[in-house]
Amino acid sequence: MRTVRTLTAALLAGAAALTVAGTASADTSAASPSPSSSPSSAKDEAAPTEAGTSFRTAAAFRPGQQATAGASTGDYLYWALPVDAQQRLSVKATVTLPEAKGRHGASTWQLDVYDGLRRHQPCTYGTQTRAAAREAASVELSCTLRTVRAGAEQWANDPLPGSYYVRLTVVDVPEEDLGLPVRAAVEASVKEAGGSYAVDGALSTPLVPATVTGSLREPEDGWSGGWWSDRWIWTAAGGVLAALAGILGYSLTRGPGRPSQVPPRA
Template sequence: MRITDVLRTPRTARTPRTARTAPAARTAVLAVTAGLLLLGGAAAPAVADATPAASASDGAAGSGAPTRAGTSFRTATEIEQGQKATANASAGDYMYWSFPADAEQRPTVTATVKLPEGARSASSTWQVDVYDGLRRRQACQYGAQTRTAGQATDTVTLACVLRTVRAWSEPWANDPLPGTYYVRLTTTELATADRGMPVSAEVLVGSEEMGGAAAVDGSLAEPLVPGIAVTGAGNAGSDEEPNAVLSAIEPEDGWSSGWWSDRWVWTAVGGVLAALAGVGGYALTRGPGRPSRVPPGA
């Protein structure tokens, strides 16, 4: 074949750039749409989990709800979240309950005190406090932690919304950590003539799942569960001391200690979307193919 025959060969017609980029644009749009649908599906469980457990009905607590309260940290009555506990006591007594709280939960404690009907000699002030497993008093984010009941008031309702429980914290910090929490209900101001009057109390603990927004990079080796529960008095006829074990209460699904959160899902979805956006952007912005080596006008 002669060189003149090669030069006279007609060039292959180029595909218009718009014709090449149209399929690429459609592919990028479909990829982004699929990623958004995947992102919405991952966010749906997180929204569903944000429903506070405290809104459960009284019947959900079951017939085995505690009907007494402890008088100290060591004898605190164990309750589960969503379980309404009741107790009868005398004005001036300390009432204690304990409950488990895991990482990424924001507990809410609600206490209701029912006073005897009829006028009393003076008003009284009631207060609910919450302590963590190290018996450190935890501040309430919001809620009526202290209220005063007038002489003719029959019911006092208190509430305390704690900060979100963290899976890990600095040793010097006072952040809430996974483990046992104690509720203490008592009166801080009471007339001498009203001491010892019969009262009844109701306590309900719930929590809101905060999700990956509250996740931290770290976890405790063990939850803070220092509560003591006497399980037995030893063998009959022996001098053995009662068996003291760690508190038996724990979350319904066990202690997570922050090893998993929906932040992993959001991170994975974000990585997929970034990869799809890179592929789509390259397809939309790449230039024409390698130019032909055939001289123009041949």
């Protein structure tokens, strides 16, 4: 019975220690944002004040920055930013509209996000398209993507590490209002999803087209720099607990103080 009590205490102590370690790791991960998403590090670089007019001329910025641009109603505005594996990207856009007295009707604006292969990525939530009344002073849009995966099948449309394009434009507006000046502001943030979204394998090269390589820098901790996740902790915890449970089960099955069977002498 002493052996059983000792193993039971060790089992409980090991489970408690691993649970505390996992919780502390998760809390640390949640409390310490990725360097690539840190507002203080992003502010070290100037945010763009102009937008591109196509994928090839997209203006580069980082999560945590606010990119701005002046444009005309009807223009297509493009920005690009880096997003790594196990990160969930959220983009918000605000369009300041011309004075109501100079407009002829309502307008509808749309925010789209594409990956490095220019594949349109659906929003999991957010207001991707919104109509603005004639008297409205501004319109706000948002889009949150699925968590970026480290790898995927060739036929899949899963978001992969690399550059992501943000496109903002008006999709419905009176013809008389085309060309009126507007002001756009776009900001992005990334959230570390953790080991629950980790997968085996990795993309050999991030999806960063050569057209933006010169201006779009990689995340400050490198591509797939956050390879460590709480998935490793819980995998190790499961192995330790399984081993302790096996030892405990063997001790209970053998029974306390059972004498060994000694064959009788001839």
